[in-house]
Structure formats: C-alpha cells, structure tokens
Amino acid sequence: MQAVARPISVRLNAVIMTVLDDSPRVLTVPGSTTGDAKPPVLPFGPLDPDHDRTLELGMRRIIKEQVGIDVGYVEQLYTFGDRTRDREERIIAIAYLALTRPTDGFSWVDCYSLFPWEDYRRTTPEMVDGTISPILQAWAGGAEALNERAGVTFGIGGLPRDPALVLERYELLYETGLVKERERDFGEDPDGIHLGVPMALDHRRMVATALGRLRGKLSYRPVVFELLPEEFTLSQLQQLVEALSGVRLHTSNFRRLVDRAGLVEGTGRQQPARVGRPAELFEFRREVIRERPAPGLR
Amino acid sequence: MQAVARPISVRLNAVIMTVLDDSPRVLTVPGSTTGDAKPPVLPFGPLDPDHDRTLELGMRRIIKEQVGIDVGYVEQLYTFGDRTRDREERIIAIAYLALTRPTDGFSWVDCYSLFPWEDYRRTTPEMVDGTISPILQAWAGGAEALNERAGVTFGIGGLPRDPALVLERYELLYETGLVKERERDFGEDPDGIHLGVPMALDHRRMVATALGRLRGKLSYRPVVFELLPEEFTLSQLQQLVEALSGVRLHTSNFRRLVDRAGLVEGTGRQQPARVGRPAELFEFRREVIRERPAPGLR
DNA sequence: TTAGTTATACTCAAGTCGAGAATAATATGG
C-alpha cells in the first residue's frame, strides 16, 4: 500500500545583506503569509530546471525578478530540507548569501532586531545574562550541564565567545523554545519568552547562517569592500567591520592590521570636512587577491 | 508552446573519508556506469521525501543501505545542480562529508591519486612546476595574467599556498582542461594532458570540496579524533594531520600546539614497544569542547 | 656496548597582539 510519493520542490532563497546606519541588514519582501501577523520574508522562488543553467544563475534571476537589482557577490550558504509538519510537498530550500551596497526603497531589516543577543558593540546585551543564561541553565538542568554547550556558544561564565557562531546560538535558542519559530513549528509554549523578531518559515535560520558565514569570512576574504563605496575612510571601514562582527575594535590595532594585510591604498584625497580632523580616503587594493591566498582581517 | 517542465530529482551524495596507510581516502562503490572504463563512484541515492525526516538522516540511511556502516561525524558540504548536457532530468545533488575510522572490505581510493598536486609532504609535487605551471601560464596568456589567479591558488612563483584551497585548484584545472572530466562534459581536447584519476559525474569535485573543508576544519574543530582509535600516540596524531593537510609539520612545534590547545591528555600507558623509544598513549580530552569556542590545531 | 631509531624537551630570535598614550588637524563658540 505504497502511496504516491510526496512531490519535491526545489526553491532558491536569497539572504541579501548590506550595512546601513551602522547595522547589518537583510532585504525582505512583502510576503504573502496568511493571517494577521506578517513576519518578514526573504526573496525566494522555484528553480527553473529548464532555463537556469546553474543554481547561482537561477538565484540571480530570481533576485532580479523579485527585487530588481543585480547583486555582485553571491555565495551558496546551505541547503535546508527538514520535513515540516502537515505540508503537502517536500521543500528543498537552497539558501544563498548576496552582498550589495545599501539601496533605497527596500525593506532592510536590522539583523540585530532578529538577533539582539549578537550585538556586543556597546556592552554585553542585557538579555544574555538576564534572560538567556538563567533559562538555558534551567533547561540544561544546572550550571554543570549548561557549560556543556551553552556556556561556550554564548560565552557565559567568563568563557571566550566566538562572534561567528551565530547559527549555533540561534539553534540553541530554538531548541530551548526561546524563539517564536519553535512554538510555530511544534506548538510548544505559546506563552513563553520569545527573543528577537521572528521570520517566516525557516528564514531566520537562513539569516543566522548568513551572518555567521559573513563574520567568518571577514578574516580571510576581502568581502567588506562589496559593501563600501569606491572610496572610503578607515573609520568607515572600521565601523563596517564592527557592525558586522558585533564587537568594538581597538582603532590603532585595526589600522595596523589593515595596513599589514595590504588591503587598502591611500588616494591622497581627503573626505569632505565635517567635524574633527579630516580623514584620508582609501580604496581597496585589488592586487591583494593575487598576492595572498587568504586576504582578510584576522 | 511551453513544454512540460523537466523533472527535478534530489539526490544525496556521501563523501566518506578516512586516513589509511598515511593517505586520506574516500570510500567508493562498484558503480554502474556504462562503457568499459569504470571510474570510481561515491555512494549516493535519492532523498525519500516521505520517510527521511531530515536531509542528514536521509544521508545516514543511504550510507547504511549502500555501505552497511553507521558513520559518526556527518556534515553538509555543498549542493551541486548545474545542468549537464543531454540529460532528461535535472539532478540536484546534496553532498555530505562523513568521517569514519578505516574499515576493511571497502574500496578506499587514495585522495592523492585523485589530486596528486595536493601532496606536499615530501616535496613540491613534480607536476606542479613541470606541468601545471607552464600550461596555466600558456592558458592565461603570459606570466602576468597567470598570477592573477593561478599563482596564488597553486603557490607558484614563491607565493604562499593555502592547503585548504583544494576545490579552487581543482576548478582551475577543470577550466583549463587539465582534468578528464572537462573533456567528458564538453568534449574538449581528448588528447590533452589529464592529471589525476577521474571520477564519475561531478564526484571528483565533491571530494575536492570535502578535502578542502576538512583541511580547513582541522584548525578550529577537533575532527581528527573521529579518525583515530580511542588511544593514540602523538606521532600518530601528527602523521594523521600531515596526511590530511598534505604538508609536513615541525614535530616539537606541533606538540607544543596540541598541548596548548588542551586537546589531549596522557594516559600514562605506553604503546606496545616497536623500535626506538616507546611513545606515551594519549586520548582526546572531550572537555575541550566546553572550554573553547573553536578548539583545533591552527 | 654501540649504533640506529623514535620520542620528547629545551632555547632563542623574530614576529604578532593587546592595550594605552601621544600627537595632529580640523570645526565651533566665545
């Protein structure tokens, strides 16, 4: 009594990121979820098996059709395909990360509204010690067990915290029911504490994957320059890196690093004066790509 | 005059790796390619949309069915889906990396027979300076243009070479027609020089992705211990890392690193004596996972 | 007992990193 196999549909999802007003942001589209609450939705669409020669070209086509922009940097992130409850078809979602300079007229969602526990630029977010730590401790059954995973992923208890573990932290909150999506997927604890703004489907997980990947890439690929204008100051560069990584950096050490890495070249020109000493304008040294196997800001 | 859309099939591919006789190896199955030459094939099978709850569980099922083993470490690598010529269906292949200790009775293919340009343990492989460098130079149109990409990916011309760029090097050889698969896919240059043992479909590309990922992971995840017995000597550990990374390491610096990283713990026991001074047996310190966010051998 | 072999420990200069302090060049408000 073998039933007809459930159909599989392959879909491409775009996490288009930028940095705007000192925050990493992700592009969302109106979305058509039924019901009152309309959580943000990433651009996505089905693979066209006849016309999309490669997956990446298919992704670019969908972005062009839905958002109207040609993105520069595109990179495959991860393929999501866990079965979700009561769905007629099995969806395989191939997620891509794309980078673009900030463009007006789009709905750019602040990543730190999605993941408020990820922004350590001012101080440790209050919710980490105030909410996450005690709840994870109770969930894990005591401080001993907590350290097993939570301590090190969230950097609780004086342990060092790796900014790139964005996905690991999101997954941990998902498992403990601290994000709304858990309730939606399993019907658990509708009155529980829910942190951060939820998104449709597993889109927030995709953004977590993207931000984590991007943070990791900063140290060995010159990706930041995709987000900057042709000419920029070193302060702008530093603020961009701080926004993405969610930590504050020591200015003179950062400059030394940028300098030693050979990533930029002074133009001699100066930024139109505002207040304070005017800054020199720099540009990306493209040659660095041929000089070093892994150029970045580690 | 819209024809019926080409059907899409989703398949899971396993790159099951081990280290045997000082070589990284990948498990292949008999395969059923038509024709005389039977290039090695990776285990793969279709996703069962009704019964595989997650992609990873589907992959484990297929490995169990086809190879008969339960693998420990499993990680998603990449999803391949470029359209290949004259095929009725569009194949989306989700590739996974799995690690296992060496097991008898399987066809373990030496990765360095697939990628002979990747083993720098004795010396720079002869083919790099002898074959690859001049051909890439001619292809790129002079030394100047070569440096653009080839110089830095292959470490030609005194440039540093990153062992983790296995995929980038394979792709470059593919583009220049130096691997057999290029001829097969595009019918180019059947009499050209072809380096390394080819595999079926895009399986060699998958193995390149796997080896590159594994080399990268060595430095921030304690993956090597998946490949070692419960107790091992530091020499065994070093040889394993050398085999995977394809470079020779300075012994006392390696030991210092392992020690400082807190990865192992002496058992007090000694290895059954062979020749020379007997070595102490060590075991993996699992606690390291709770102590550091990214424990490994950088 | 000697030579060969493998394992393990010590040393040291060069380089890198983290943190703080000092100096420079502008605008603004008296």
Place this chain on the structure above:
DNA sequence: CCATATTATTCTCGACTTGAGTATAACTAA
C-alpha cells in the same frame, strides 16, 4: 584669535606566539 571639542593618526611597550634549530631520553638490534 584662542580655547575646546572632536575626529584622525602615530608611537610605544610588554606579553605572547611562531618558526626553526638543538639537545636529551628511552628503547631495539647486533
């Protein structure tokens, strides 16, 4: 015109890490 605030840029220095070489230890085989 001068003091002050503000932002940019440079220096310094100790602690730590890295890369390479050298020395010593513990065994087997002859």
